[in-house]
Amino acid sequence: MLELDQLVKEFTGFRAVNGCSFTVREGTITGLIGPNGAGKTTLFNLIAGALKPTSGSIRFNGQDVTGLASDELFHKGLVRTFQIPHEFHRLSVLENLMMVPPKQQGESLFSNWFAWGAVQRGEKVVARKAWDTLAFLELTHVAHLPAGHLSGGQKKLLELGRTMMTDAKLVLLDEPAAGVNRTLLRQLEEKILILNREHGYTFILIEHDMDMIFKLCHPVICMAEGSVLVEGSFHEVRNDRRVLEAYLGETTGDAA
Ligand SMILES: Nc1ncnc2c1ncn2[C@@H]1O[C@H](COP(=O)(O)OP(=O)(O)OP(=O)(O)O)[C@@H](O)[C@H]1O
Ligand SMILES: [Mg+2]
Known part of the structure; x- marks a missing residue:
């Protein structure tokens, strides 16, 4: 490989x-x-x-x-x-995961204006994936905490989670x-x-x-x-x- x-x-x-x-x-x-x-x-x-x-x-x-x-x-x-x-220590744990996917539709001004529905659907898929990742890592209880508040070990799990996105x-x-x-x-x-x-x-x-x-x-x-x-x-x-x-x-x- x-x-x-x-x-x-x-x-x-x-x-x-x-x-x-x-x-x-x-x-x-x-x-x-x-x-x-x-x-x-x-x-x-x-x-x-x-x-x-x-x-x-x-x-x-x-x-x-x-x-x-x-x-x-x-x-x-x-x-x-x-x-x-x-x-990103001020963003929540969930947001840290949701930021990862490349080619997120919401990023472009064009898609925001003209494909609003598609952006909404895209974000739902990403959010679903982020929640699944948190469940896998047993981190759902800290989903809304700022990532900077996590313990050292939880931050390492979050790093692993980012690769799963x-x-x-x-x-x-x-x-x-x-x-x-x-x-x-x-x-x-x-x-x-x-x-x-x-x-x-x-x-x-x-x-x-x-x-x-x-x-x-x-x-x-x-x-x-x-x-x-x-x-x-x-x-x-x-x-x-x-x-x-x-x-x-x-x-x-x-x-x-
Ligand atoms: N940007 C850099 N400029 C100059 N020297 C560097 C740079 N990055 C690393 N080095 C040097 O290269 C060598 C290898 O460093 P590296 O960080 O790859 O080691 P490592 O095996 O990961 O060590 P550790 O187990 O301590 O993390 C070290 O001597 C380090 O000081
Ligand atoms: Mg090293």
Whole structure:
């Protein structure tokens, strides 16, 4: 479904992503781990079109999508969530979801004036979908709260909900567990699994929470210094000496 070939992203002489290649099979939840600064988020930015690669290529469903902008990728079903949630904090939770669909008819002045009935019907469909999404995520009780009032975990669920408002095929999750309490974490894991098994979502999941990686991900890819260090099952990666060394290297680096 996704093929990365020798991706490089250079920031003024420094290579945050340095010849990164791997493939993601449709229907998997691929785990992406690696020490702080390994280049994981930068790689997501390249895949999701927030940054253009310095070199290398990205293919999505057999199509070359290298350098496409994020909204073009979004229309193709490639969606990401953020390490730090990007909710519209003054809008309600429901409104946050209703804003997501692209090509919402109400947006154009023309359709507002001349196709008022159609706009009304379109909004009803979007509202229905938003309520269904909230029900799935068990967030209906906070539908009318400003999104800024949600807990960290609820914001992560809302981020996931925003991907459900589109016809997402491949969803990139950047540290969904960070700052989430245990109860909501379990809920989040369960929703990710249902979306994967019953709704055909493919995921790439960046996470430092090894418990979550263990429960959800196969295969697991460990990145270090901008490229793939090891790929395999959770146990293969966990028991690989190079992975341990990469994490220890990070600790030594921090101490220095
Ligand atoms: N816009 C930028 N300009 C310059 N350097 C950057 C930029 N974005 C990221 N970097 C650097 O690139 C490296 C990789 O950062 P990145 O955020 O991709 O790491 P990460 O693997 O996601 O780390 P973490 O696990 O801490 O989130 C880091 O050294 C970071 O400081
Ligand atoms: Mg990161």
